[in-house]
Amino acid sequence: MRRSEREVTDPAFMRAVLEEAGELYVSLNTDGAPYMFCVNHFFHEGEIYFHCAPEGRKIDLLRRDPRAGFFTATDIRVEGTTTRYRSVYGTGTLEPVEDSGLKAAALRSLAKKYRAPCKFPVSEAKFAATMLIRIRVDSMTCKFSRPGEGPRPVPHYAE
16 A cells, blocks of 8 residues: 555454445456446445345356455545545455345345335345345455544444
8 A cells, every 4th residue: 555654454443434334346357347336235244245136247257256356435525635535445255145044134234224114024036036245355455534633433333
């Protein structure tokens, strides 16, 4: 990292950014350029989860090569000629979650984080039509830019 004074290695700080951020950008490998998409996510016990349809381009790419990059940021604002932010980026391996109990719990956690008006339990058809993906994190780095202060933990999402 070029600006090492902005790097944060505190796992609690990284967790707070991942829990507070609304969007996660994921990039998969293609034969040419990277394929990037945005998802709702939640972070639990060192892993990132998101849901999607069980078919489509991202699923095809995931099956060919499950390695991915990811990025999220929060507190983004421009002050004069400087942009302030807290961000996390890293790499990991994507895998579908097959365990129905974990899938149900994860979908509830996603709904709670985003205050979605979902009703549980969902129908069997809707449950089957939703895929849960886990990102097993291989590496993660956090960076911040705040005026006159070091990194600060943020109250994290309570389950």
